[in-house]
Amino acid sequence: MQPSDLMPQPHDDLERRRAAALDLAEALRQANSAAVSTEATVEQLERAALIVRDATAALGQSVRPLTRVSEFDGFPSSSRFFSPVSGPGSPLSPPLSIRATAEGVEANRSFDRRFEGPPGLLHGGISALLFDELMGVAVLQAGHWAMTGQLSLDYRRALPLDTDLTMTVAVTSVEGRKIRVGGSIVVSSEPDTVFVTATALFIKPRESTLERYFGQMV
Template sequence: MSRSNDERWRSHFPMRERQGVSPSLLDRREAIAELGDALRDLVEQAAATEAPADQLRQVTANVRRATRPLTTHQRERARLPSADDLLDGVRMYNPVTGAGSGLAPPLRIDLVDGVAIGTCTLGLAFEGPPTYAHGGVSALLLDQLLGYVVSATGRAGMTIRLDTRYHAPIPLRTPLQMTGRVTAVNGRKSTAHGVITTVAQPGELLVEATGAFVAPRPDQSRRLFGAALHRSAADPVAE
């Protein structure tokens, strides 16, 4: 399935019609995604390597040198990344879906007939029990997937509960598939259910979760996110 860049970068369903993206912003997002890909490769290779101590220290020195230029262009905690667009669902550094995140697998999500379908592969950096993914990562993936499908209903909310059931461990370096759908809506509260399987064996359930999400009231949104949500769209950093 082909994906446009804006779909590839989305962490939640857009809350408005797609907006035009300037060439400079598009180029910066591409550069962020390229750096994110390199960081993920570094993390995976570091988790898998059996290199001797002297080589590890040489790599450490190289990484620290490469990091220095980034420290001169830092945003404050209360500011959104200039490459993000909340209303269009773009969060470049989301730790689950973000193309620019060195932490993300990353999870890719599509919406088909109201069902969120996610795919990813977890590398050795996500290991918990030997050769299997850490259980907390499963919950992280499902929380993101369910939040995405809830946001597609126009009732984007924050997680207030996530009940997770583990049927079998999730194998590493194995293509995974997730599906999630909204099962109930009651005012500002939405409930969704999702599962994780492997792509090769979609009938064998590994993990499932039911999540409850509540859309914050306007006053709650202002209190929690006010500084970030009111960043000027004309901020020159965004260009």
Template sequence: MHTPLTEPPAEAGAESLEHRRAAITRLGHELRALVDATVRTAASPDTLDRVADGVRQVTGQLTGRRRARTEIPEVDRFPGGPRMYSPVVGAGSPLAPPVRITPTDDGVIGHCTLGIAHEGPPGYGHGGMSAMLLDELMGHACTVAGTPGMTVSLQLRYHRPIPLETPLRLLGRVTGTDNRKVHVTGTITTQEDPATHLVTADGVFIAPDPERVRALFPGLQPET
């Protein structure tokens, strides 16, 4: 019988947050390995039942207060900072590839590798994953350009299927603004062949007014 772990006393300060982020990152890595093994395995039903029991016991160890739907995790910096549980960039998410995004001279570049858990057609990424990757990357491009916004339109063109277990290269760039609207383009290629577009996108993002921001994100602390 497993005894649930108890939460340690809350610590304050940047050092404790970094310690927590490191632990979240480690757990996220192991969860992604578990997900990958789960979607690949040809284990017997008995083995699967035994593993399910073990996973249930592990889940029971994650005790303590659970954050509310609108609550921003203390390990996140929103907007514009790390999002530890994002299904795209979150190091702590079992769903994320995760994408590593860095600014460039005219936008942002992202790198990731999709696994079997992201499969659509056998051997290739699900088309919805492409949309999610580009939506995230293009949003980052808006933020880097100093015009953060939310997606109002995203049009994708699928040129070729995205191979799984292949390093990918994603680009996002702001091409223009119109009052609160921000126009952005995005592409997905492989790292090996960046000249061949697999998916391209055109998007429109809009910067919500402060009142709308407060309504959408009640957990966001006001600037001081």
């Protein structure tokens, strides 16, 4: 066997690393969910903390610069790999799978105790996070590169955890650099009962702003 035979192909290696990163993210989601639900003993908690610190030390040996796009990313043709909302590689994300509709975008998801506010209920700030992500995708899908200028939510009812929710968003108007977006969240089994609504104003940045914030991407 020649030394070159031992060298991995770049594309194959990246796919294997991406698969491993997805597996790691899912394991961490399960660990995080267990951590916020546990009634473990002191000994069990201390042992788990040691294991987590060992894993963190191993992962921290190779860290990308803050301003560099991850090698795992397929952006802009797909969502950010480590997005805290839709990124499959982020242990912070639900993750949310967003799909296009005739009107805009839509997503379905249940949320576990990682996202709890009042006992058994979704934290209100998570609703804002979800809308910001979905609205950004809807704006991009409509052919506009824009940033959130204003986001307003109307909380009508508390959203339950461990229950399938449906989130829908659509662009409602475009006036020059201003893009207005609206959306709602319902419990999937009660589609006619609106739990949360949101409206937002997105602004198309000037070229200098695009370059400053998103130079690598645009």
